Amino acid sequence: MERPRLFLIDGSSYIYRAYYAIRHLSNSRGMATNAIYGFTQMLLKVLRQYRPDAVAVVFDSKGPTFRKEIYPDYKANRAAMPEDLVPQIPVIKQVVRAFNLPALEREGYEADDIIATLARRAEASGMDVTVVTGDKDLMQIVSEHVRLLDTMKDQVYGPKEVAERFGGPDRVIEVQALAGDSSDNVPGVPGIGEKTAKQLIDEYGSLENLLANLDRIRQPKRRANLEQYAELARLSRRLVALVDDLELDVDPAELRLPEPDREALEQLFLECEFHQLRQELAGERQQERGEYRAVLDKAALDELVERLRQAERFCFDTETTGLDPLRAELVGLSFAVEPGRAWYLPLGHAYLGAPKQLDRRLVLDRLAPLFADPAIGKIAQNAKFDELVLRRAGLRLEGLVFDPMIASYLARPASRSHGMDAMAAELLGYRPISFEEVCGKGKSRISFAEVEVERATDYAAEDADITLRLADRLEPMLKETSQEKLFYEVELPLERLLAEMEWTGVRIDADFLAGLSEEFSARLRQLEDEIFTLAGTRFNVASPKQLGEVLFERMKLPRGKKTKTGWSTDVEVLTRLAEEHPVARLVLDHRSLSKLKGTYTDALPKLVHPETGRIHTSFNQTVTATGRLSSSDPNLQNIPIRTEEGRRIRESFVPDEGWLLLSADYSQIELRLLAHMADETTLKEHFRSGEDIHRRTAAEVFGVFPEMVTDEMRRSAKAINFGVIYGISAFGLAKQLGISRGEAQTYIDGYFARYPKIRAFMERCIAEAKEQKYVTTLLGRRCAVPDIDSRNANVRGYAERNAINYPVQGSAADLIKLAMLRVRRRLASGKLRSRMVLQVHDELVFEVPENEVETMRQLVREEMELAIELDLPLVVDVGVGTNWSQAH
Structure with missing residues (x-):
């Protein structure tokens, strides 16, 4: 007869594993839900995949356990529970109860003790027990009818697997008594790790037998340690040994899997979204x-x-x-x-x-x-x-x-x-x-x-x-x-315009791109040769594993960072390294060029439509948090404009014969919007006078005449001007400018001293977000900031920066959309043949017949500059050329 199958789920273990496996998940009210979601998915996986006959979920109790009483430092090195995890635990227990499963805990004991007790009882009553956990301590209860299941690793531990690691389930506590457990602050014997502990227990069978035969230990230091810390080892054994005879009001034979309370689950899932x-x-x-x-x-x-x-x-x-x-x-x-x-x-x-x-x-x-x-x-x-x-x-x-x-x-x-x-x-x-x-x-x-x-x-x-x-x-x-006006007057008409733009598409010069691809290939080979010369060996530059080994093992470069899969070679690591060694800069250049080649020069010709001979990107209207449009298949918004390679790629975008491309780009639009929205009089005056805004800001912040502003001062002021929009910190500015944090803070303080209303605007945005969980743009668009009250400082800080940035960036998105619709109406009313083909951030690109160029210069500038009424002028730069790069 087949034995009934009982699954005991180590709830406390899986709460933490779920929390760290899924980060930054919250509902629209800012309630953290990552651990709840991960735990629920794990529970569902167990129920669906294994279809157990009986299930119970076991949790650690809140108060101190008997182990803490016999050893006050037990688990003393454990970090405090993350703040945003604390409120999720009661909800997780609600989820368990909504599945109509028992959520067991016992004051003074740990979940492992309850599991050990239930497993022993269930085995004795004729059940097969599977303990769902990632905790090695529970390997001591493994037997012919008790096994462990780690669903995160899809690994099952039976007597054979435990024997391979510890010598057998009965030896788990003996090995751990010697080796200790750093995660629980179980001391063990100094100088003895798990491998050595297993060898000793394999030879002597138990801790007590080992301590009774210390004269047979040949290594003097090990024998001395065992003599000195014998009582600590005995204490460690008491700490790791699980209690398997607790008095519990639960009969494993009665733990049958019930039907869930679907209404309760529905309500919880609705609450958590x-x-x-x-x-x-x-x-x-x-x-x-x-x-x-x-x-x-x-x-x-x-x-x-x-x-x-x-x-x-x-x-x-x-x-x-x-x-x-x-x-x-x-x-x-x-x-x-x-x-x-x-x-x-x-x-x-x-x-x-x-x-x-x-x-x-x-x-x-x-x-x-x-x-x-x-x-x-x-x-x-x-x-x-x-x-x-x-x-x-x-x-x-x-x-x-x-x-x-x-x-x-x-x-x-x-x-x-x-x-x-x-x-x-x-x-x-x-x-x-x-x-x-x-x-x-x-x-x-x-x-x-x-x-x-x-x-x-x-x-x-x-x-x-x-x-x-x-x-x-x-x-x-x-x-x-209050989104009706935005929907009916902006977004819905815009959808029709975007359909027209996608239908029209944009023409590229495939032959030019093929030649450019060859240029990039030659440059990549040159970069590889330079990298190989500096590294002293040839390797696959595109392989993170090989690159990490060359940089940090062969070349012994500093600041290496190990991950589970090897050395980290991400952008942050390489950028830091580039300050000290040119090979890192060359690798970054190689990566950038390789990406441009793969994404654009190689890929774009393959995306030309066979019927139209043009590329038709998709404009995505409902993706970004701020209302900005994005594009995909291909993404034409990520072609860099400030690099020579990016400009060369833009050269491949060309008009039909007899036509030209016209590019119209808002000048410093987000800074102008910031000045208007913050009602910062001084900054608005600078824009009205047509001054170089970064030079003027430098003069204000550094207390010098504009004529005395150096290039370095202007660069710093530019970083502050744009950084403020994104809620930049002193740490971020220092990193960007390569200066000390104190110096960066002085710059930021000087900026806000000169433009105090901008700080007030930022504080207003954060307050609005805290009150409403969203901020608004000039047109009333709501930009969600659900994590503004997160207990996780990093998550909350990111949300606060978004609360500052979203109203400005979202207003810029609204503005460009209004401009697009205004231009479209003028094109239709004037029966012009010119057509809008691209929208990239604050730029619009048109394909224009040669005889309509001057008309379009005036029309586009006029409609874009009048798209919205501000306290300061909008400025649009218009260029015309035989390709996109030339027009921009």
């Missing part, structure tokens, strides 16, 4: 599935078209063969007009036995007037993608009135995801069918065109239905959070 866990908990869908129909004949199509025509607004979604909207083929369309009812219109399902589908051209011709009618409102999740798919299929989209993804980004800025599945879990308590459930994942993933129409209908129609429900849920949230 564990949306993925909420979805998993839901399992079966928590709401009634809607009425979803496939449209496979003309009668059904007629009914759908009429229903959409009569609607004030409808929700739609596209299904495609891929994730690139400019390359993927349209497979089907889904529609919803009211919650709980939706249609799926398959157009391109191709598999053996697929039903006959309506003629693609017929369907698109019938739908085209509906999509093009601005009087019928359209709702779509990530509408930019769908608009590009429709456009590629020959349809024009007008009347977009809502996108839940963008609405969530504005109304719920602290949310970690604005994807439909995550929002459905959090806002609707609903778990939609996932894409992986339909198409699989990894090597077994199939195209949506291969999905059976019946299954595709459930998935696609549900997407339209849930998107509509989310729109209904999020619309009032925009009003509640």
Whole structure:
């Protein structure tokens, strides 16, 4: 007969392991949740993977234990519990209780003692016991029917494994009595480590037998130590020996695994904002599935078209063969007009036995007037993608009135995801069918065109239905959070503009890039030769392991830092080394150039669209905390502008024949916004006078006339000017300028003495963040700062710097978006052919016909400088050229 399986989970051990495994996780109210999340995931892994018959979770008690009484220094070297872990422990115990599992602890004893007692009782009653822990002390209770499981390492310890390390479970306490345990401050015998202790116990069998035969110990120093510290060894044995006969009101045979309290778990996961866990908990869908129909004949199509025509607004979604909207083929369309009812219109399902589908051209011709009618409102999740798919299929989209993804980004800025599945879990308590459930994942993933129409209908129609429900849920949230104006007047129109820019793309000179790639290769070989000469050996410069061995073992360079996998060779380490040895600077140059080559000169030509001959980056609207746009596939915002290599890469971006590129860039926009938002009169006056702001700041801070400011003074002032926006500390400024911390603090104090309102602004931002858990931009955008009250000083400091920076950087993001929309309106009203092709931070890039260059110079500067009213002038630098580098 198979023995029942009891799993005893060492809760205290796993709390710490979860805390350090997952850092800086918190909910939108700033409550740290990393340990709670990690512990919950570990618990779920045990329950799902091993399906035990019985489970108990065991914790250390709060007060001192009997070990502390017999040895006051026991665990005395343990650091205090991290401040942000303390409030998580009661919640972890709530999670355990919500799983309907016993959370056991006993005053005066440790979790290990309770586990040892339960394991012995369970084994005696005919159960197999698995102790889930990473604590080696528990190896002493291992037996034929008791084993340890370290889920973090996926390692099981039975009698064989314990014998390999200690000689057997019965010898664990004997070895530890001699070797001690530094983590628990168990003293042991000085000079004897675990390896030596095992050898001695292997020979003598036990501590007492060893102490009775000290005359046989040949090494004089070891014999003397054992004689001198014999009582300390006996004390250590008492400390490490687990108590396995406690009186407990728990019968292991009655610890059967119950059903969890799903409502309690749901509430806890909601409080902690564990949306993925909420979805998993839901399992079966928590709401009634809607009425979803496939449209496979003309009668059904007629009914759908009429229903959409009569609607004030409808929700739609596209299904495609891929994730690139400019390359993927349209497979089907889904529609919803009211919650709980939706249609799926398959157009391109191709598999053996697929039903006959309506003629693609017929369907698109019938739908085209509906999509093009601005009087019928359209709702779509990530509408930019769908608009590009429709456009590629020959349809024009007008009347977009809502996108839940963008609405969530504005109304719920602290949310970690604005994807439909995550929002459905959090806002609707609903778990939609996932894409992986339909198409699989990894090597077994199939195209949506291969999905059976019946299954595709459930998935696609549900997407339209849930998107509509989310729109209904999020619309009032925009009003509640005062984000309506920003949504309807900025972000939603911007989404349409970004779709136009992605559709247009930008042209590159592939031949130029190929030549540049060869140049970079030659330069990389030259750098390698120089590195090899200095190192005195050849090796793979791109291998961190080999590089670390060469720098710190062969060359014996200072300031090495060991990690679990070898020597650290990160940027910080190499930058410090570069101050003392040129090889580190060469390695940094090699890394930088290699990255540029791989990311741009080699990769960009492969991304040219075969139909358009241009590159089409994706502009991401809902990623950054401040509202700034980012770009991906490829990322065109990270091409360095201040390096020669970066400028050479920008040379490859060119206009069509007969056209030019025009670049318009805001000058020192964040400093100007800071001056306005802080109402710093002196700084505003400097900008109004058109002075060199860094030279003027240097004059103010160092107390000299502007004419007396040296290049070094100006460099320091520039570092302070920009550093203040990011909440720079004296330590950070000292590191950046290569000066002492005291000197850096003097600079910062001088800056705030001259510009006192900037300090007041910074303090105001932090206070606002503490009160609201967010800060706001000039347009009222909310930038979440959930960790502002974190008990972890590093996390809190980072949040405070963000509280200072976000209003300024976010206002700059708002400004560039307003400017983009203003320019677009002027282009349309003036019927100009010029087109916006790129947005990079504070810069806009246009492709301009030669005969529109002067018109565009004036138009773009005017619209950008008037985009928002400030107490000081905005300045835009405009350049024109035959490539991006020349224009900038």
